[in-house]
Amino acid sequence: MKAKMIHCCIHVLDLDASLAFYERALGLTVQRRMGPEDGSWENVFVGNGETDFQVELTWNRGRTEPYVNGGRDTHLAFEVDDIDAARALHEEMGCVCFVNERMGIYFIEDPDGCWLEILPADRAE
Template sequence: MRLLHTMLRVADLEKSIAFYTKVLGMKELRRSENEQYRYTLVFIGYGDEDSNSVIELTYNWDTNEYEHGTAFGHLAIEYDDIYLACNKIKQLGGIVSREPGPVLGGATEIAFVKDPDGYAIELIQKK
């Protein structure tokens, strides 16, 4: 068994795809549209779905806003250099909501960024 994907509902599909591909460096892996039920699914990730977990961006054509609720926390991505990554994200117009540095009470270095829909993404420094 393995984790296949995590689904996020997005309000602006093209803006979300641009963030995940151009800012975070993922690739669009596949896309499908359902005209009858008016939605588009786009799968993005760092590698092929056969061996990697990916993100499913779900765009409901008639919805342009979502409430996040209080249960979801964040996605986490390992980076070789979170300091460099945060500088690049800021240069590309991304939002760094927590600057890189050690986690409170520990030595692991983390940062947080927000995607266009406000979902939190934790960047974790590779050890």
């Protein structure tokens, strides 16, 4: 059997805020949308077009309680080509939540509390 990772789901309270965050912070744009005609929920898949992997942002109408989407130990990781420029942007956005200078990585937090690891593309394997 051969398996291919295609997406990871994150539940969001404010879809517009999440879409704006993922586009500004990581350059992820809407690849496709799906949901019923009654608008009771919507799944929006965002990606960068470089890989097939996407982040599925799931919104449910009427939900007001925050979701538990993970934290530092359960997170998504993103490799960036310019770690200094990325960190400057994320500092400006106020979303940096943890820095590990020794490892050369840091984490940002999305509007729903999901931590996202940011690593340099040229890191030692």
